Structures are given as structure tokens and as C-alpha cells.
Amino acid sequence: MELNDLNIRAIKPELVDRYGHSIQGDYFQGIESAYQYCFDVLTHKRHSGQAEYNACQRFLNDLNRVDIKLDLDLVEFVLIVANSLRHPKGPIAGEPFYLLPFMVFILSQMFGWHYTNEARETLRGQRRFIKTFWAVARGNSKTVVGAVASIVNMLLNENGNPIGTCSAPVQKQSRISFEDISTMIQKASPSIRKRFDCLSNEIRVKGGGKIIPTSSESKNLDGFRIAGLALCDEIHAHPDSSIIDVLSTGMQSSKDPQLLMITTAGIDTQSYGREMFDYACSIAAGEIENDRFLSVVYAVDKADEANWRDESVWAKANPALGHAVGLEALRAACVEADRSESARANFLTKHLNVWVDFSEAGFIAAIDLIECRDHDLSIDDFKGEDCYIGLDLASVSDLSALTYLFPKNDKLYVFQRSYLPRSALTGLKEKDSARYYNAQKAGELILTESEVTDMEYIKSDIVRATKTYNVKGLACDAAAGGVRFSAEMMDEYGIEMISVKQGFGLSDSAIRFQTRIKERTLVYNDSIYEWACVNALVKIGTFDDLFVHRPMDSTKKIDPLISSLIALSMIDDGESNDIFVGFI
Structure with missing residues (x-):
């Protein structure tokens, strides 16, 4: 497949989905939406960061591989399930959940890629991506998309009595993810709703299996066999890799295991979260090879950090700008960021997905220090x-x-x-x-x-x-x-x-x-x-x-x-x- 083959708006300008959404708009529900999204990024029609560009280039390259194939029937199933759910909160709570192009891009890859008979024998027929790392600015529906992924995983799961988890550095955040899943199920179409029983501390899958919010202590996760999706939120706040390590270990004996890590940037450039952020970017860029790891990072580029007030760069970290993320809200937050160092750090991390080091009594700002590093000095x-x-x-x-x-x-x-x-x-x-x-x-x-x-x-x-x-x-x-x-x-x-x-x-x-x-x-x-x-x-x-x-x-x-x-x-x-x- 060539780049121009992804330009569905030009190839099929009259295409509409089952709901009447045109491919010319932002809410077309089909794999063509992901194709068009990649075309827009790779031709710079969408103002993207380098990490996003690399992720789209990787996708185009993958479409031409013979050892993997994108199962379009599975992708279609994923989208139908997502559209059968409803927004759990906010001004459009209760409305049908229609995916934006970048959401189709992420979910279709998480569930759609499988190894073909051209792959090595031990991989044939397996789902490709075991781990997904998705970093994006606040407000871009990452927790809700994570909830969709958790529900889809349970409906596709072939393991007996699978356990899916919602984990975070603090129990409260785990509950937020869990409650979004529960709310979306309870408001879903009858065909989805009848498959689950939503209780206060677990979501039971009829026929076996459950989704649970987990403790923030990794030692309390030991012994869990994670056969459902392990959803891990706010990676930037994890003090170390212990929770991810325990979840990864608990997945090893399962068929087609999935770990989804979602986060915004944080205020510790020496943290585990920053380490994973850099690792994900390196995979997308082809600097590190890990074919089982999906990397999707939305962030302003290093060269843009000094120009953080420039509205033209904000879309790089906010793929839902103009939809879930309002431009006026970002403008107000930007004005507030000039108030103090702490306000600036908050704007950079939460709205532009930039990692900084900051404390109220910090001697220097890491964002200034890191600008000064020269890797060739001896x-x-x-x-x-x-x-x-x-x-x-x-x-x-x-x-x-x-x-x-x-x-x-x-x-x-x-x-x-x-x-x-x-x-x-x-x-x-x-x-x-x-x-x-x-x-x-x-x-x-x-x-x-x-x-x-x-x-x-x-x-x-x-x-x-x-x-x-x-x-x-x-x-x-x-x-x-x-x-x-x-x-x-x-x-x-x-x-x-x-x-x-x-x-x-x-x-x-x-x-x-x-x-x-x-x-x-x-x-x-x-x-x-x-x-x-x-x-x-x-x-x-x-x-x-x-x-x-x-x-x-x-x-x-x-x-x-x-x-x-x-x-x-x-x-x-x-x-x-x-x-x-x-x-x-």
C-alpha cells in the first residue's frame, strides 16, 4: 500500500458510514478513518509532533508487511462495540460514543493486528500487540478510550474466567477508570449490557470473568492471572515499574494478553514514566525494535517547548482539539501559565504533554537545564x-x-x-x-x-x-x-x-x-x-x-x-x- 492509497477522501469522496457520517468529516466510523488520519499526518495536513508522525509512518510500513495482517472484521467489531457505548460524563453524557480518527487509529491497531502464517511459527495467529503506551494531553478522552478497550477485550477474550484490571498509583484513580467502564456498560445498548453485571467493586462477565479496580500496592497484585486487559492509568505518577512489572508477569500465561498504559507527562524527568515515554518514542522512531509494543505519543516537539504560547503547536499534544478539548479553554490555561513557575509547569505537562521537573522550592527548572546538554562534550x-x-x-x-x-x-x-x-x-x-x-x-x-x-x-x-x-x-x-x-x-x-x-x-x-x-x-x-x-x-x-x-x-x-x-x-x-x- 502506498501513501496515496490512504487518502480515502480523494478516492471515495462520497463514502458514509452506517450512521450517515461522511468520510469528509471527523466522525466517520470505519477503518478508513484511520487511513485518512495517517495520510493527513504524513502529508502534514494535520499539524503533528514527530512521535505522532513516526507512529503513522510505522502503521503505513506495517500495512506492507506479509508477516502481519490487519483483521478488518475484528476492527469493525471493535468500532461497533464502541459505538454501542455512551459517554459516561461531561456535557454529552449519555450520547453515543463516536470515535475520532486518532481513536480509531489506536483501537484498530490494539485489536486488529495479528501474525500471519508468514511469521515465525510460535507467533502465527497471535494478536500482535501485547503492550500499548498512549501519552496525550489532558482532556483527550484517554480514560474513556481505555474503558472501551477494556470492554472490547472482555467480549473478545478466549481465556477461561479472565480477570481485567484498572490500576493506578492511587486507589482513587483506579476507581475513576473502573467507574467509567461501569457507567458505559450500564448505558450501553442491550446487546452489550446483557453481557455484564456491574457491582460496586467488580464488573462480572456473564459466562465467567470480571473487571476489578486494583490496589496501588504492587505486592497486593502478586498472584493475579491477568487474562483480560490490564489498564494502567497515570503512568507519570508511578514511583517505579513495580505495578507494571507485576501486571506483566500476571499476563504471561494468557492467550493474547494486553496491557494498556495511558498517561500525560509529569513533573519528574528522572521518573519511570519519563523512561517509558522515551522508550515508546524510540520504538515509533525505529531506534528500538519491539514488534509487540504499540507506541502512540502526542506531544509538542522539543523545538516547540520554548514557544509554548504559540497556538499552532497545541494540536500536536491535543488530537481532540476542537472536540473534547476546547481552544478557548486552552487559551485561558495559557494565560494562567504566566502567573508562576508552578502554573507554567502545569500547562506544559497537562496541556502540551511536556515533561518538566518542578517543585515549589526548586533551585532550577529542568526544562531550562535540559536545553543546555551537549552529548559530544569530553x-x-x-x-x-x-x-x-x-x-x-x-x-x-x-x-x-x-x-x-x-x-x-x-x-x-x-x-x-x-x-x-x-x-x-x-x-x-x-x-x-x-x-x-x-x-x-x-x-x-x-x-x-x-x-x-x-x-x-x-x-x-x-x-x-x-x-x-x-x-x-x-x-x-x-x-x-x-x-x-x-x-x-x-x-x-x-x-x-x-x-x-x-x-x-x-x-x-x-x-x-x-x-x-x-x-x-x-x-x-x-x-x-x-x-x-x-x-x-x-x-x-x-x-x-x-x-x-x-x-x-x-x-x-x-x-x-x-x-x-x-x-x-x-x-x-x-x-x-x-x-x-x-x-x-
Whole structure:
């Protein structure tokens, strides 16, 4: 099939569906709607983001494969079921549920693709997609479409007594999804309604099976055999992968299992949700191969984030704009977003599906920091250059960080290395220990075999730096044994270090650092450093001075940031002019 074969409006301009909806409109109920949608995206008639474009290109490519086939009879069944349901809430509650083109695109792929006899023997006849990740801005009917998928799955399910689940980070959100399913069934046509009994805590399928809202605790899901659709909402708020992992394990022995993950973006760029978001985008782009994973992401592109007030980009994250999502409502939210950093973060995440890091007392906004990363930066290019070194030393067995600043050509490049005793990983959650192991692989972190902070390892790196670079200044925090460490460096190596007081003593460095980030005069390439920066909080003193500190959560470290502020305190902006900061 060629691209032009998808232009159904041109090929069959008079086509109407069983309800009288024309293919020329937005509510045609048929696979042709999905074809036309893809044509509009791929020819840029629809203003789409890159992830959406990639998903449509993947669909076109799939139509030309011989090892999979889109079962049009199944697609037709899915659409008939959806149209037999009714809107569960809002101003059109009780009205028939007609799918917009992007909804047809998602549901037809979830249920329609199957492996043919041209596929490897173990796949033949199986439904293709086991997992679906759908990210879209708020208000685009994702929970309701998820409810449709859950109902369709139960009607098609060939497993004995299948269990379908509604899961979320909090029980309340699980109930919302569950209640949407229940309401849609109760208002559905008699042919659908008679197949279910809707109770307060479960929806029973006559003949066997049920749909239930689940606990937000993954341990309470252990042992469930998930043979129905596992609907998992608000992935951005999941603290880790535990719920998804347990649901995935519970699906393994089922025929044609399905896991549907739906979400908007969130305010933690280091989270599991962001990890899955990036993974889904990579699959659609063909950067990662996973033929059993359907990726559909609606979000403004990276290049659009700085122009978030531009109405022309809003449709990228809102495929239901002009229908479920009102333009005037978005305009009002955009005006409100200028009120504060928190309002801006809310608009970007909820309405444009952009991931940001934000807290009320956040030191910097991750959306500004991430703009500054340069993946090609290397410390190997700075041998013999002027260098300032800052050290934030752990007291006993915590994270220590050594930062190298290089003023050059009116810019300032920053590289860091952190140190942590391997014993400190004991008892950490998997996601926290994985961060450190990944940093070790990237050369950003040294895991030492000592039980406490390995001072000798740090000393040897400082001595090596004095021989490799033209070190103009060395500074260490005055706390955590810093004064003793400085004395030992002088006694053992004749290297002088000055002590710098933390807290409000680093206010000037903190203010200059914030300025450089806002001006985009900072470039980094270090994940541990990025993590430390977005973890940092700030208090404002009586004289508008700043005190950078870490959160109450002791697993969120800021030491690499503090060491760079210590180093920055030795640099006079009057000498180095506009500072440009970069990292390993």
C-alpha cells in the first residue's frame, strides 16, 4: 500500500458510514478513518509532533508487511462495540460514543493486528500487540478510550474466567477508570449490557470473568492471572515499574494478553514514566525494535517547548482539539501559565504533554537545564587548560563529588566525577541502585570498595588533575572533614586547598549559576549531574540571598551541584565574562 492509497477522501469522496457520517468529516466510523488520519499526518495536513508522525509512518510500513495482517472484521467489531457505548460524563453524557480518527487509529491497531502464517511459527495467529503506551494531553478522552478497550477485550477474550484490571498509583484513580467502564456498560445498548453485571467493586462477565479496580500496592497484585486487559492509568505518577512489572508477569500465561498504559507527562524527568515515554518514542522512531509494543505519543516537539504560547503547536499534544478539548479553554490555561513557575509547569505537562521537573522550592527548572546538554562534550579536549576544582566531601559513607571548571573563550565548561562506597548501595530501591550503576558505566561515578568515603581515591584524582590541567584554584567545603582533608593535601602533596562555607555562603555562586542556565549559557552531558541539579531546593534569605539544599528524601543527592558551586566561587565573572557551563 502506498501513501496515496490512504487518502480515502480523494478516492471515495462520497463514502458514509452506517450512521450517515461522511468520510469528509471527523466522525466517520470505519477503518478508513484511520487511513485518512495517517495520510493527513504524513502529508502534514494535520499539524503533528514527530512521535505522532513516526507512529503513522510505522502503521503505513506495517500495512506492507506479509508477516502481519490487519483483521478488518475484528476492527469493525471493535468500532461497533464502541459505538454501542455512551459517554459516561461531561456535557454529552449519555450520547453515543463516536470515535475520532486518532481513536480509531489506536483501537484498530490494539485489536486488529495479528501474525500471519508468514511469521515465525510460535507467533502465527497471535494478536500482535501485547503492550500499548498512549501519552496525550489532558482532556483527550484517554480514560474513556481505555474503558472501551477494556470492554472490547472482555467480549473478545478466549481465556477461561479472565480477570481485567484498572490500576493506578492511587486507589482513587483506579476507581475513576473502573467507574467509567461501569457507567458505559450500564448505558450501553442491550446487546452489550446483557453481557455484564456491574457491582460496586467488580464488573462480572456473564459466562465467567470480571473487571476489578486494583490496589496501588504492587505486592497486593502478586498472584493475579491477568487474562483480560490490564489498564494502567497515570503512568507519570508511578514511583517505579513495580505495578507494571507485576501486571506483566500476571499476563504471561494468557492467550493474547494486553496491557494498556495511558498517561500525560509529569513533573519528574528522572521518573519511570519519563523512561517509558522515551522508550515508546524510540520504538515509533525505529531506534528500538519491539514488534509487540504499540507506541502512540502526542506531544509538542522539543523545538516547540520554548514557544509554548504559540497556538499552532497545541494540536500536536491535543488530537481532540476542537472536540473534547476546547481552544478557548486552552487559551485561558495559557494565560494562567504566566502567573508562576508552578502554573507554567502545569500547562506544559497537562496541556502540551511536556515533561518538566518542578517543585515549589526548586533551585532550577529542568526544562531550562535540559536545553543546555551537549552529548559530544569530553574532558579529554581540555588537557593543559586553566581549571578550577571544587570538592563536596561526604562525612562517612555518602556521595562525594569532584567538579572541574574550565574557563575558556568567555565560556565555562564543567565536568564532574562522584564517589560512593559500594556498601552504600545496600538496601537501596532498585531504581536508585540502577542510577548509580548506570553512572558508573558512563564514567560519571566511582564505586569504591571501602566501607566509608575513600579519601585516597579522591586525593589521587586531584593529584592527577594538577598534572593534566593548569589548576588555578582548589576549594573544598568547610564541613564534613573538609578542613582536615585540605591539611592532608598540603602535608602529603604540597597542594593548597581553600575552604568554602556552604549554605548562604554559596549564594553568589548559586545566583550566577541560575543566570547562566536561564541565558542558555550552560551545556552538560552528565546524567548524575542533571539528577543532582533537578533534586536541589532553595531557600531565599532576608537579603534575597540563596541557600541551596537537598530535599527531605535522603536518596535525592545534590553533591555534584554543590561541588560545582564551590568551584564557581573561585571564578570572577569580571575576568571570564559570559560563562558557558558544560559537563561530562
